[in-house]
Every structure is written in C-alpha cells, then in structure tokens.
Amino acid sequence: MTLSMRLAAAMAALLGRSPACAVAPATAQVADAPAEPPRQSERERLYAAAVECSEDAIVTKTLDGIVTAWNPAAERMFGYPAQEMIGKSIETIVPDDRREELRGILARLRRGEHIQPYETVRLRRDGRRIDVSLSVSPVKSETGEIIGAAKIARDISDRRQTQADLVKEIEERRQIFETSLDLILVTDRKGLLLHVSPSARDILDYAPDEMIGRNAIDFIHPGDLPNTRNEMRLARSGRAMRNFECRYLHRDGRSVTLTWSGIWSEPVQKHFFSGRDMTEQKRAEAELRDSERMARGIVDTALDAFVQMDDIGVVIEWNAQAENVFGWRRDHAIGKRLADLIIPDRYRTRHNEGLARFLHTGKASVLGRRFEIEALRRDGREIKIELSVTALHRREGYVFNAFVRDLTEKIAADEHLRQAQKMETIGQLTGGIAHDFNNILTVITGTIEILEEGVAEDASLAAIARMIDEAALRGAELTQRLLAFARRQPLQPRTTDINTLIVEAAKLLRPTLGEHIEIEPAFEEDAWPALVDPSQLTNALLNLALNARDAMPKGGKLVLETGNVQLDESYARLHDEVAPGPYVMIAVSDTGHGIPAAILDKVFDPFFTTKGTGKGTGLGLSMVYGFVKQSNGHIKIYSEEGHGTTIKIYLPRAGQQADAAAAAQGAVALEGGSETILVVEDDPLVRTYVATQLNSLGYTTRTAANASEALDYIDAGKAFDLLFTDVIMPGSINGRQLADEARRRRPSLRVLYTSGYTENAIVHHGRLDPGVLLLAKPYRKSDLARMVRTALTQEEQPGAGTGAAGLARPDAAE
C-alpha cells in the first residue's frame, strides 16, 4: 500500500471514529467511508491519529475535485467545518485566479504524478487569502487505479510574516550598523575582524574593507593590547557586557580613545564590540583640566603672593609666594582667619568691620584698587605690601582674591637709587668745587715762593710763608680726594692679585694700627684676579683700616677677607649700578663700636664723619666709594652697634682675555721646583704668605725676619739654593747689603729681590745694580713662579757690586 492509500484509509478510519488524539474533537467525517468494512488494522489507526493531530491541513478529494476528507487542521486553516466541505468542490477554497492551477493539478494527478510542495494562495471562508504550501499525491485503489488525491496544505502566512519581519529587522539592523557613529566591530574569538561599521572611516580613516580580514590587534594601541585581550577573555567566560577604554590607531598614527562595550555570543561564536569615540569628550575634559591647571599654575607661579579668603574671613587659598612673603606654610594658613595671620593688631578691627559692611551693603572701600599697607610676617616683622583685592560671587557666597606684592625689596631698591643719585649729584658738585679750588691753590702755590724769597731774611715771616705753602699743599691733597670721590681721578686699572696686594697693604698698616689691633687674614686661596688700580685700592684699604682702627680704641681684630662671588641678576636688580657677573670680594671687618643703623646710609656721603672734630675729614669712606664706583665695582656696608662693621668691596674679575692668559700661564708656565729658598721678610703676614705660595709651587722654604737672622742661618752652614729678600728692610742691613754679605760667604748664591718700589725707582736711585733680578710688588703667583725659576736656572748672577748686565729683567706685574 502506498503512503497515500494508507493515508486515505487512515483518514477514513480516523474520521469515522473517535480519534486517539485529544486535541480535536471528532468533528471530521468521511462521507463515503462506510463503503469499507469497519475493520482497521492497528497501523491504520495510528495514521488516523496522526492525521487528526496534524497541524497541517490534510484533505482528500476525488479526481473531480470533490472533497472526501477534511481534518481539523483544515477546518482551522480554511474556516470551513468538515461536514460543510465534504462533498463540496475543492474549488471552494481556490481563488478565481488560481482555478487554472487547480485544473492543472487535477490533470497531473490523473496521470499519477506527485505534486511536490509548492507555494500558492487559498481562500478562507472569511474571504481572506492565505499563503499555503501544498503537496498533493494521487490516491490509488487496491487495483492501482487512481481514484482521488490527498493534499497536505501548510499555512505559511506566518512564516512569510516571520520572514518579512526578519528581512525588515535585518534591514533595520543594517541601517544601525551602517549609520552608527560608534565603531561596531564583529570578530571571531581570536579578534579577526568579520564586520566593521562604515564609521571606521570617520573614526580611524580606514574603509571597512581595509580592516575586515585583519586582526583587530593591528589597529589597537600596543599599550592597550593586554587589557583588550583580558576584556575579550572575560566576555567569553560569560561576564556581562562591560565598558572599557581602548585606544585605536588612526591611519595618521595618532591614537583615538574609544570607550567599548563588548559581548561574546556563544551561539555564533563571535565578539560584538561597539566603541564610542571619546576623543572629543576627552579633549573637552582635558581642556577643562588644563584650564583648571592653568589657573592653578598662574596662582602658583605668580610672582605676587595670592591669598583667597571666604566671606567669614578664613583663608582658603595660599600660594607659594604667600608662603615666602608671610612665612606661613600653606597647610598652616588654610583654615585660619586671615586677620590672625597677617593683619597687624591695629588694622584687625577695621578689617572685620569692613568685611561685615561688605556682606551687608555690598560696598567696600578696599576692593578693586591697589594700595599700600603694612602686613605682619610670621616672624612678627611688619612689611610694607602692595595689596589688591577683588570680590568674586560664588554659589556658596563670596570669595575674596588678594594679590600681594612685598615692597621691601622695591623700597630698598628705591632707596638705593635715591642714594646713588644723591652720590652722583654730590659727586658733580664736588668735582666743580675741586676745579675752582685748584685755581685758588694755583695762585697760592704759584706765588708763595716769591713771597718766601722776599722774606727769607726774617725767620718768623719765612716760617709763615712755609706754613702757607704747606697749607696749600694740604689743600691740594684735599682736592685730590674730592676729585677721587667725584670720579674725576684717572685710574690705571690692571689685573691685580688681591691677596698679594692686601698682604702688602697690611704691612703698611701694621705700624699705624698699633700693637693692640690684630690683623687676621682670611683669604680665598684661588682668589680671581681683579681689574683695579692697585695703588688706589691700597689707598682705599688704608682708609678702611684707619676707620676700623678708630672704631676700636681699646683694640680688637681687623679681619681682611677675600673671596670670589658671582653677583646674579636678582642682586643686580636690587642695586642699580651693579652689573651681574663675577666679582672679587674684599671684606674689611672690625670688632669696634659699629655704626648706628640710622646713619648707616650716610657714611658714604662726603664730609660725613662719626669722628670728633679734627679727627677726620669725613672724606675717607666717600673716597673709597668713589673709587670703587669708578672701578665698576660695588660697595656694601654692614654694621651692628656694639659688634663691629664690615665693609665689602666687590671688584670686577679681570677680563676673560687676562684670565685666559693667566690660566695659560697657570697651566703651562707655572713651573715650580723642589729647591730650598730662604725668605727674608720683616712682616710676619707677608712672610707667611710668600712661604705658602712658594710651598705650593713645591719649594722648601726657610724664613728669616731680618738680615741678621738670615746671616745666622747662613753661618750655621745650612743648605739653600736661593735668597729671596725685600730690598728695603728695617734694621742696620738692607736687602742689598744682606745679599752682598751672603755672597761673600757663598759666592755662587743666587738672589732674587722683591720690592714695593718700582724697578725704575730702585735701580735709578742706586739701591740696586742694573740687571739684578727684581720682582716688583704686587705680583701674581705666576710672576713669582717665573722669577724664582729664572733666578734658580741662571747661568751666572752678577756678583756683589760687579754690575754684570744682560740678565732677564722682570716683566711688569701686568
């Protein structure tokens, strides 16, 4: 039996009896089924149940198209009950436009053909057309004759709808995908890009096609790879959708920060990512941060102090400059009442009242302008400040922003400038006076000799004439000092070794200062050479030392200090006349009575003196001042009453050229030796200094304070290679005589003279024979080294009084 036959039989059985299927009541009937005996096999009953329960409409019909069976699904699908349809033409459910189709089907069935499932349209009882999928098979009799057809119809209207819905949904999703501003990526589990939204073009400047087929890691900022991998792993392990940031690389190389949400789909084994370009937002955030940072930076780096106060007077901001100006640290100041921190007692009430008035009336006299006022530092000192305060209304009330400038330095600088201008004016005035005064003196000095001759016979008148002459000479000296102050005296600056000069000056000072004043040198060993007129500097130092002496009538200590200093821009700003740069500093300090602060700024004025009448001209310090200024230097005075005074002179370091020469000499020509040198020098300070210098050149030194000590040393038979002696020495034997005596005992002895007098003066005044070796003071270490070497390596030196010439002459100390 064929399927169709079995089906037809089953249907007949089914429709005739109560079905096994509970779904549908046994409403279907088969009209001509009683032709068959009611004997049914078990299998047929099963088929019948299947038909009864089927969701598909199962219908049998004759070859003429008369319905012979109509199952419950057919009733539901087409709306006709079985009893109504059985016996009717199948055309009932065929729309007019499908009649031809039906005829064709019936014809094919007669020929025994099976109609494979095809889709067509049928009519429901309510007139609605429904989409159905039909398959039709011929039903044959026991004899094989085709007696009818079994038709299975499936309502596909729902499927169609679903399909259409799907298409529509896909289209919608595609539109979302196509138009998304976010970057949508679909990858496999390894990150291989399967779909890329067109937004890639805008976000990364890549066409989707350029990305698809490549791995996403090709486009991810290397720094974000580990995190991205981790996120993918987490997604696959079933974690809910997470947001994370990951930078992608734009075609031009810059990174684009995207905030991603990603999910793993287990059914399709794919990652779905949607990334939002956060760059703009980031930029906006960064700009906000920048602007906040800038505001912060402006406040932090302001040269003025910035103080912010709330409307109850409590400090809420306090920048670094405020720390400097007031001495309170930020963490200490914030939260404190401003009045307690920096407002002097006498202003506090006014401050509090002003604040209260402003909050009450919105008016304040201090707002929106600049004014000067005193403020209190942490150390209790009052300083003058320039203050500007503005009020800012904020949601939470008012804040007051104050910028504060510490005027201390400015006041000092102004004062300094005034002082300098005063000195300049006085200088000009003094110069003018000196000029006229010199004319007056010329008349006296020019004529006094005539007068002297006239009164030569009268001893008392001659004495008066001499007195007048001397007075005129003193007047001339005074004008010279005035001129020095007025910077009209020509200077002869040259590269000068300050230490040597001070040692020499100290030697001159010793007798003047007396026993009760101790000279203490404190030298910078590698003091730079200064560019200065040495004789004027010596004068200046003498002046300072004399002042020091007068300040220490009961004795004390005179400290002579040297040092190298770099005066920087900030120092120069405070002192108008100072150019920043390297300076050699000389400090002369005493332990005397000091100078009262009130008159400290007047001490450089001419004719100002603290000494009693007749004790000084008052020109000493002003002369020093004028000289230092003229030397492009700088002078400062520090004094404390009862403790002493320090005057610091800053002289410009000798120029680079001179330096280079000195350095070259130092490096190349600063030749030392290991010989033994006997140094004869009466001044202990000079003696020690020279010995130190010679030692530093490698020489061994022996010292003697005078000629007789030196001769004792020689007579003791002690060995040495060179006698180094000052020409002028106190005592019965001078340097030259010492050398003569020494040579008498050791004819081959080499001698090097030194003197504060110039070579010309010494030689021309017959104190030395021409050609002898003389080292003129002040000398630099390099001069000393060279002359010592020359003296030690000479073929032969002139014997005492032989006057042999042709020897190396010392160079000028310049």
Added chain:
Amino acid sequence: MANILVIDDDPAVRMTIKLVLEREGHAVALAGDGLAGMKAIKAGGIDLLIVDIFMPGMDGIETIREVRRHRPSLPTIVISGTSLGGPAPDFLAMAVKLGAVRSLQKPFKPRDIIGAVGQSLGEAAAKSTGTG
C-alpha cells in the same frame, strides 16, 4: 727771552703765571678767553701759549684747534684744574693729541710751569733750527 700768551678765565691764575714767568725774564701777555687769545695770536709775536681748558665761551680745546690752523708750530701748554680721568673724557690728554706739547694739572709749583715752558721753548728752537 720769549713772548708768552696766557689764556685763563681766572684773573688770579693769569696773574700768578704772569708773575712767575716774568721773574724768569719772559714777556707775558694775558687773555681771559679763547676769542681774546686768538686775537693776540693773530696779531703775531707770540712764541708760546699757555691755555686753560675750561673757560666760558671759546674753551681751551676749541682754542687749540684754532691755533693749530693759524700757527701750527706754536708750542702750547695746556693747564686744567681737573684731570678728568675715569669715565669722563681726559681733556688734558685730548689737548695733547690736538697738538699741545705739555699738560699741567693745577695746582702747580712755579718750577713745574717754568720747567714746562723752558722745555717747550727748547724743543721748538731745536725743531726750527733742524728744519731751518
């Protein structure tokens, strides 16, 4: 001896120099400023000029320039009450560059001016015998 012209705005200084030089046997003429001095020089007969630098009107520097034009070989000694070194220009040195043969700073002793005059005249004489 020599005919010497002294130009100085200070009459006491003029008189002093005149006194000193006349005692040495020189004939001394006086002028109070550059203009008057130039008149005397143009009139002729001057062997040596002593001129102050700072004078109202025609000052010493200008006077020396003028003298160089009319009497280039006139020995000139320049005097001044200020030596003007340091940052200010050194007018004494400037005057010497302009042709003054000697410079003297006031105040000076009689022997200084007498010496300067003597040496300048001597050199001038040597020069003129050398060239003549």
